[in-house]
Amino acid sequence: MTVSSAASASVPALPPQPLTAADLSHDRDFARALDASDTLAPLRARFALPTLRPDLIYFVGNSLGPMPHAVRALMQEELDDWAHFGVAGHMGARRPWFSYHEQLRAPLARLVGALEHEVVAMNTLTVNLHLMLTTFYRPEGRRAKLLVEKGAFPSDTYAVMTHVAARGLDPEVEVIELAPREGEWTLREEDVEARIAALGDTLALAMLPGVQYRTGQAFDLARLTRAVHAVGARCGWDLAHAAGNIDLALHASQCDFAVWCSYKYVNSGPGAVAGAFIHDRNVRDLDLPRHGGWWGNDPDTRFRMEPRFAPVARADAWSLSNPPILSTLPLIASLAEFDRAGIAQLRAKSVRMTALLEYRLREIPSVEIITPTASWQRGAQLSLLIGKNAHARYEAFKAAGLMCDYRESGRGVAGEGIVRLAPAPLFNTFDEVWRAAEIVRDVCTRTA
Ligand SMILES: Cc1ncc(COP(=O)(O)O)c(C=O)c1O
Numbered sequence: 001m002t003v004s005s006a007a008s009a010s011v012p013a014l015p016p017q018p019l020t021a022a023d024l025s026h027d028r029d030f031a032r033a034l035d036a037s038d039t040l041a042p043l044r045a046r047f048a049l050p051t052l053r054p055d056l057i058y059f060v061g062n063s064l065g066p067m068p069h070a071v072r073a074l075m076q077e078e079l080d081d082w083a084h085f086g087v088a089g090h091m092g093a094r095r096p097w098f099s100y101h102e103q104l105r106a107p108l109a110r111l112v113g114a115l116e117h118e119v120v121a122m123n124t125l126t127v128n129l130h131l132m133l134t135t136f137y138r139p140e141g142r143r144a145k146l147l148v149e150k151g152a153f154p155s156d157t158y159a160v161m162t163h164v165a166a167r168g169l170d171p172e173v174e175v176i177e178l179a180p181r182e183g184e185w186t187l188r189e190e191d192v193e194a195r196i197a198a199l200g201d202t203l204a205l206a207m208l209p210g211v212q213y214r215t216g217q218a219f220d221l222a223r224l225t226r227a228v229h230a231v232g233a234r235c236g237w238d239l240a241h242a243a244g245n246i247d248l249a250l251h252a253s254q255c256d257f258a259v260w261c262s263y264k265y266v267n268s269g270p271g272a273v274a275g276a277f278i279h280d281r282n283v284r285d286l287d288l289p290r291h292g293g294w295w296g297n298d299p300d301t302r303f304r305m306e307p308r309f310a311p312v313a314r315a316d317a318w319s320l321s322n323p324p325i326l327s328t329l330p331l332i333a334s335l336a337e338f339d340r341a342g343i344a345q346l347r348a349k350s351v352r353m354t355a356l357l358e359y360r361l362r363e364i365p366s367v368e369i370i371t372p373t374a375s376w377q378r379g380a381q382l383s384l385l386i387g388k389n390a391h392a393r394y395e396a397f398k399a400a401g402l403m404c405d406y407r408e409s410g411r412g413v414a415g416e417g418i419v420r421l422a423p424a425p426l427f428n429t430f431d432e433v434w435r436a437a438e439i440v441r442d443v444c445t446r447t448a
Contacts, residue, residue, distance in 0.1 A: 018048075019352045024359040031356065031434035040341050040349055040425060046070070047267070047337075047427040055118070055401045057179035057432045061424035062241060062381050065267030065407055078329055095332070099299070101316070101323045106116075107335035111266070111343060112239070112258070113249035114277050120315035121331055122295075122323070125240055125261040125274045126155045131318050132257045133275065133292045135164045136234045137205045143233070144169060145199055147206040149187065150177035151410050153213050156238055160207065185370040186217040186377075193227040203233040210242030210258070214407055214418060216371035216381035218246055221253040230252065240264060241277065244338065247347045250277045258345045265380070265424060267337070268330040269377035273323070286311050293320025337426060349425035351375045353433050357382055357423060360437030365445045370418070381422040384440075385409065389447060390417035396443040402436050 023032075035041055048067040054352055058066060081093040090098045105116040112119065122128065148160055164171040165425040178195055180187050196203060206228045211218045221237060228235035237258040242248060244265030249260055258277040262268035266275075282288060292309040294302055301310055311317035338346070355375070356429050361367050361384065368385040371378045386393050394406040394417065402421075409416040423433050 017358075019355045021359065021387065024356060026360060026363075028431070028434050031430040034352065034356070034430035036255070038430070040345060041429070043337060043341055044427045044429065046340075049427060050403070052403075053401055057402045057428075057436050058434075059402065059404050059421045059423055059428065061267070061427070062245070062264050062420060062422035064263055065244075065265060065334070065424070066272060066427060067269060068267060068330070068333040068337055070336065071269070071330045072407055074329055074333055075326070078325060084324075090179060097322070097325050100328055101319065104328070104331055104335065105188065107339055108275055108331075109336060111248075111338055112243060112275070112277055113253075114251050114261075115280055117283060117314040118251060118280055118318055119277050121262075121273050121275055121328055122316075122319040123274055123276075124271065125238070125259055126159050128259040128274055128276045129156065129159045129238065130163055131280075131291055131320075132236055132259060132424075133159065133205075133207075134319070135278075135288050136236055136256050136281075137163065137167075138234075138289075139167065139169060139174070139204050142202050143204050144174050145176050145202045145204055146174055146230075147176045147178060147196065147199060147203060147208075149208060149212070150179035151210065151214065152177075153238070153240065156207070156209075162293060183293065186212070186215050186372055187219075189220060189223060192219075192224055196224075196227045196231055196233075199233075200231050203228070203231050203236045205236065207236045207238065210237050210239040210248070210260075211245060211379045211381070213241050214383060214410065214420075216241075216378050216383045216420070216422075218242065218372075218378050220376075221248070221250070221255055225253050225255040241381070242379065244343075245350070245381075247343050251280065255279065262331055262334070266331070267334040267426070269327070270416055271327060271329040272330055276315060276318060278318065283315055283317065286313060286317075290318055291320065295319045295322055320431060346425045350380045350423070353423040353425060353428065354380055354382060355429060356430060357421065357433045357437060360434065361440060364437075364441050364444050367440060379422075380424055381420055384419045384421065385416065386419055386440075386444060387447075388415040388417065390415060391448055393443050394419050396447065397439055400439040400443065402439045404436075406415065 081089050085092045101121050106123040108119040109116045161171040164174050226237040234256040239258050239260035243260035261274045262272040296311050296319050298310045298312040366387045371382045404421045405421050407418045409418050
């Protein structure tokens with residue numbers, strides 16, 4: 001299977017309209033009717049949904065997406081090619097290993113709204129974050145501040161802090177952590193803009209989340225990038241929870257870089273090869289400082305084995321080593337499923353699923369949804385505060401067949417935790433949304 005052959009499979013018609021409160025219903029037949037008219041419903045059969053129990057509701061695609069069935073056959077082909085060709089597979093394999101990552105450019109670009117030469121599949125997320133910080137965090141004189149969100153995913157915080165320290169600067173001084181207002185869960189974009197403006201010419205780089213992992217809040221990339229550029233700084237995004245979840249327009253957003261992992265909504269398997277975006281204006285600048293490796297060298301001269309690094313004018317220039325074929329391969333299968341559906345279609349279904357979930361959960365007394373209500377301020381995920389015995393309730397959800405996850409609330413309140421539910425439009429159903437809400441209601445009523 002090639003990516004282009006998968007992409008040519010039937011593409012559904014125009015995205016359905018979002019559901020409004022007036023359209024919604026608690027009736028199970030309503031959810032079933034939505035499934036019956038869902039043109040994307042056949043895609044569910046293309047995934048190996050976990051079989052831990054027959055009635056399992058897998059709402060953790062925001063953590064680890066399920067395996068596309070197509071991976072098995074592709075993996076077998078790859079193993080057969082390795083066995084048959086040995087080193088000659090670099091050029092002779094069905095998907096030659098020399099240029100393996102290149103076949104992912106087009107589907108990755110479609111996934112994140114980029115030009116093909118702006119994206120590359122390489123490494124893993126935190127590694128890519130360090131590579132991008134090397135290039136785009138350029139402290140000079142008083143312009144040395146690095147703005148991040150407070151309560152970011154720990155790996156991002158560790159990366160930023162250690163990176164700044166490795167540059168010989170004091171992270172306690174240079175890293176600015178932006179928190180929501182007292183008593184609020186999510187950041188207001190006008191507050192982020194105000195902080196950026198206040199930092200002014202001291203700001204070197206802002207590194208923000210496309211979708212916040214704990215609250216599910218989605219940010220307006222173009223708006224905040226504009227604010228960062230207005231003070232002469234650079235702007236990068238961690239899209240771990242955004243890629244494959246919301247429809248992104250990275251090129252148009254003008255952001256300098258973005259990084260994401262592929263094992264969540266992109267369904268490419270544990271530790272799968274991650275992705276990076278570097279804006280066209282930056283990939284053209286061959287003088288940008290960066291870490292170099294032979295796979296970032298122009299492929300036309302790579303095998304001349306010359307001592308001088310000649311970066312290619314593509315995002316590939318940031319890749320270091322020859323691609324890990326076996327952990328890149330699932331991306332081929334998974335991105336083909338995105339192409340089959342179309343990200344706009346998926347997003348439209350996702351908005352409807354999350355709207356139905358929110359509508360059903362909102363009526364449960366001890367449940368507080370901390371994810372924003374507006375569809376453009378969130379992706380698939382809803383984050384719930386579920387009272388003081390949150391962990392016990394979470395265990396009860398799982399025992400009833402609802403696979404979701406639990407995160408500390410981060411507020412240090414005893415017993416308080418956040419349960420995240422993420423119905424994914426590629427493989428979840430509206431009826432599962434209905435059933436999930438039923439489980440939450442039953443458990444919360446029983447343990448009130
Ligand atoms: C927001 C965010 N950043 C960083 C990471 C770390 O990713 P990796 O282990 O692929 O580097 C994760 C992992 O879940 C994440 O959710």
